[in-house]
Amino acid sequence: MSDGLSVCGNAAIPGAQTLSQLQEATSLFKNPDHCGDLYGTSEPMRHLFQMIEKVAPTSANVLIVGESGTGKELVARVIHQMSQAEDKAFVALNCGAVSPQLIEAELFGYERGSFTGSVRMQKGCFERADGGTLFLDEVTEMSLDMQVKLLRVLETNRFYRIGAEQETEVKVRVVAATNRDPLEAMANGSLRSDLFYRLAVFPIHVPTLRQRGEDIRLLATLFLDEFNAEDGNRKYFSKASYRMLNEYRWPGNVRELKNVVHRAYILADQELDIRPGIDSGKTGASDHAGECVTVQLGSKLADAEQRLICATLGHCGGNKTLTAEVLGVSLKTLYNRLNEYQSKLFLHDAISHPQPYNMQARN
Known part of the structure; x- marks a missing residue:
């Protein structure tokens, strides 16, 4: 192929130009190490x-x-x-x-x-x-x-x-x-x-995805093969997608990778572009890289935790899934914490601004 792009099954393998190079490049995907x-x-x-x-x-x-x-x-x-x-x-x-x-x-x-x-x-x-x-x-x-x-x-x-x-x-x-x-x-x-x-x-x-180097493309290809097999398709990654696979940090690890590939697969007619899915996930997370949370010495641990969670939520543009990934907690745990903070706020407002007693409502 003139552009140096060869096809292995349903996925494109960049840089494989001769038959021996193609066999070497595709062996990883046909017989990956697994446990x-x-x-x-x-x-x-x-x-x-x-x-x-x-x-x-x-x-x-x-x-x-x-x-x-x-x-x-x-x-x-x-x-x-x-x-x-x-x-x-x-x-x-x-x-x-x-x-x-x-x-x-x-x-x-x-x-x-x-x-x-x-x-x-x-x-x-x-x-x-x-x-x-x-x-x-x-x-x-x-x-x-x-x-x-x-x-x-x-x-x-x-x-x-x-x-x-x-x-x-x-x-x-x-x-x-x-x-x-x-x-x-x-x-x-x-x-x-x-x-x-x-x-x-x-x-x-268990290593993070960013520590796994060459496994990122392997896993992305396996996920794509899985989606193709389910629907009887032969969709493939764009060259730009392959570059982005290794450039992106993947804070959500393998779970995020699979979700990004799945989204790109749904949107693609034939060639997948994962960049829109990654760009939307980065919104709010990279624009405020210099922000920090300051906690006064002597603060209660629960108060410091609340400040960190709320600040991270704003840091991630209100995206709770990304917030949970950045904080290293489950989405359920994050929701539990936010519900606690909302309940405390409601109680504080009720104490500070009690509703007048309504005799007419009682009667």
Whole structure:
């Protein structure tokens, strides 16, 4: 081809001009290194594959650490699939998406009549995962009281359903994950150190997409091949899209990459251009790079957190998804925090500006 662009399956491979060059360029996409459903040829991913292969056959608890969107749940599933309990249940719970009032029932279950609305006995995640793997995502979002109860189960393999008089015994492998630095979480009091050491028998770090170099184009091509196969199409990336794949920082990691490719695929007639999707995601995030949040010494930690969240939300142009990615928390956690701030504001306004008593309304 005169422009130095060769086609491999449904994707364009820049720079492959001879047959040998084309074969070398396409081999990456036809036979990428993988571990289960995890794909990658970069050094960080090869190291991740080695760690998974070492720990999967054992019964050790695992703590997966990585930014939002890096694929921590997929890592947990691969560990389960490569374990001796692969034919048993894999149960996942996002601790940040469950309210503190309900998480105990989600984990341990409850007996009929133990509280209003409990019309039948319900098994919790531990019981449903008996013999298999329980994946606890965003474990640092769990309250400290609940962390104590979780620690006891990890130590004894026993727990009480809510309202039960007898203990239930299970054999469950726990794989936990967090998008926070565990050491910082312990330092600020959001993660108990004894729970950390119980969970992190074998810690695993999942690399960010920007650390994976050549994997970015590989994953983008795999996603495009997936969309093409679903719809029977043969769409391909533009040369400008290939350049942008490696130039962009991908703050949302693999999740953001897949969303950008999917959006470009939907909009494309034949040739995909990912730039509009990336440009819209960068709105507000790059225009204020020099801004900072100043917190007065002696401020409460909760107040400092609120200032940071609100400032980041404005920094991201009101985009809550991007805000959550920048802060390294789940979208559910962000919404919970914003709802708390809104409730406090409403209460403050109600106290500061009480409504007059309306006798006519009462009568």
